Amino acid sequence: MTPASSRVTVVGSGNWGSVAAKLIASNTLKLHSFHDEVRMWVFEEILPSGEKLSQLINQTNENVKYLPGIKLGKNVVADPDLENAVRDATMLVFVTPHQFVEGICKRLVGKIRTDAEAISLIKGMEVKREGPCMISSLISQHLGISCCVLMGANIANEIAVEKFSEATVGYRKDKQTAEKWVQLFNTSYFMVSAVQDVEGVELCGTLKNIVAIAAGFVDGLEMGNNTKAAIMRIGLREMKTFSKLLFPSVKDSTFFESCGVADLITTCLGGRNRRCAEAFARNGGKRSFDELEAEMLQGQKLQGVSTAKEVYEVLRHRGWLELFPLFSTVHEICIGRLPPTAIVEYSEHTPKFSLVGGSAQFF
Numbered sequence: 001m002t003p004a005s006s007r008v009t010v011v012g013s014g015n016w017g018s019v020a021a022k023l024i025a026s027n028t029l030k031l032h033s034f035h036d037e038v039r040m041w042v043f044e045e046i047l048p049s050g051e052k053l054s055q056l057i058n059q060t061n062e063n064v065k066y067l068p069g070i071k072l073g074k075n076v077v078a079d080p081d082l083e084n085a086v087r088d089a090t091m092l093v094f095v096t097p098h099q100f101v102e103g104i105c106k107r108l109v110g111k112i113r114t115d116a117e118a119i120s121l122i123k124g125m126e127v128k129r130e131g132p133c134m135i136s137s138l139i140s141q142h143l144g145i146s147c148c149v150l151m152g153a154n155i156a157n158e159i160a161v162e163k164f165s166e167a168t169v170g171y172r173k174d175k176q177t178a179e180k181w182v183q184l185f186n187t188s189y190f191m192v193s194a195v196q197d198v199e200g201v202e203l204c205g206t207l208k209n210i211v212a213i214a215a216g217f218v219d220g221l222e223m224g225n226n227t228k229a230a231i232m233r234i235g236l237r238e239m240k241t242f243s244k245l246l247f248p249s250v251k252d253s254t255f256f257e258s259c260g261v262a263d264l265i266t267t268c269l270g271g272r273n274r275r276c277a278e279a280f281a282r283n284g285g286k287r288s289f290d291e292l293e294a295e296m297l298q299g300q301k302l303q304g305v306s307t308a309k310e311v312y313e314v315l316r317h318r319g320w321l322e323l324f325p326l327f328s329t330v331h332e333i334c335i336g337r338l339p340p341t342a343i344v345e346y347s348e349h350t351p352k353f354s355l356v357g358g359s360a361q362f363f
């Protein structure tokens with residue numbers, strides 16, 4: 001029998017973070033190459049009852065705030081001490097809202113094993129003075145370790161109750177490591193496959209959140225299914241064009257994996273970004289996203305509004321705004337510069353030119 005060599009820590013314990021821990025914990029019990037215990041770093045919170053979230057998770061085996069009613073598995077150990085949580089880990093699963101990951105990485109410098117591998121389940125990007133930076137690159141740059149990604153049509157609450165879904169692991173070169181990640185996540189109801197296209201997979205997961213905001217506006221305006229499908233098609237086109245402009249290596253086939261078209265569909269039908277954007281449009285843009293997020297999500301975080309802002313900065317800086325009418329209009333609606341109705345007035349204009357000869361043609 002192979003000796004257990006891999007120890008897993010999940011960095012994050014929100015809605016998806018908790019489900020990821022559950023999936024992984026069911027596998028580490030079965031697979032001999034992994035230690036049974038899965039550490040889960042918890043950003044500590046004091047609940048209205050006065051109790052600490054991490055203690056309650058360990059007492060009840062449930063994340064009572066972010067995933068109530070779901071047993072995580074007895075081998076999941078919540079740990080509010082970040083340094084302690086990662087100390088012995090050889091496999092680090094990053095799954096926090098994207099706005100917090102850089103601060104977390106800075107705290108982890110010099111604290112992790114040098115032979116650790118990472119995977120990011122985080123849908124989002126950072127924009128630096130030098131340009132856009134994907135979260136997997138940010139993790140690699142800060143910590144000096146390689147980082148795969150896992151994205152897909154994965155509404156956490158559905159996977160928590162073991163409804164079937166698929167996901168895509170994106171890897172750079174090392175297929176063996178990708179296969180280890182697939183093994184760690186794959187279950188009878190969570191079917192994972194791997195593709196050699198980190199940026200393509202990660203950009204799909206990131207950019208679909210902007211399209212979900214647009215879809216929510218359409219729902220809030222009660223424009224119907226045809227309009228929503230049109231928004232999804234235009235959004236997919238912009239996702240592909242933007243991805244290929246940033247990274248010419250991005251593969252067309254990636255957009256047909258779970259991380260691509262399937263995630264776009266599920267998010268535009270049932271995601272949190274869509275839901276809050278619907279409320280925003282119903283209120284005629286009079287209540288801010290911050291207010292709606294706090295009221296509707298109870299501590300969970302939206303990624304689409306900040307991603308729209310980050311992408312807008314890239315577009316403006318590179319002179320690409322006219323190429324991406326949907327992405328730019330979503331941001332301008334979110335900040336109140338345009339009314340929600342602008343989503344259809346503006347997005348229907350197909351850009352007047354395409355980058356023929358390059359790899360960024362519209363389809």
Ligand SMILES: NC(=O)c1ccc[n+]([C@@H]2O[C@H](COP(=O)([O-])OP(=O)(O)OC[C@H]3O[C@@H](n4cnc5c(N)ncnc54)[C@H](O)[C@@H]3O)[C@@H](O)[C@H]2O)c1
Pocket residue numbers: 012013014015016017018042043044066095096097098100121122123124154155156157299300301302303
């Ligand atoms: N929830 C889903 O259905 C889902 C599915 C797939 C991917 N994702 C992606 O996974 C990532 C994480 O999402 P999630 O649903 O687990 O989180 P979430 O939306 O539930 O966010 C809440 C989490 O943020 C933490 N948090 C709040 N303030 C913090 C701070 N200052 N520092 C660090 N952490 C802080 C909370 O403790 C909690 O763990 C996101 O990028 C999201 O897009 C989510």
Ligand SMILES: O=P(O)(O)OC[C@H](O)CO
Pocket residue numbers: 123152153154155156212263266267270271272273274302303
């Ligand atoms: O609820 P959302 O909008 O953050 O989307 C959740 C997942 O990313 C869907 O795959």
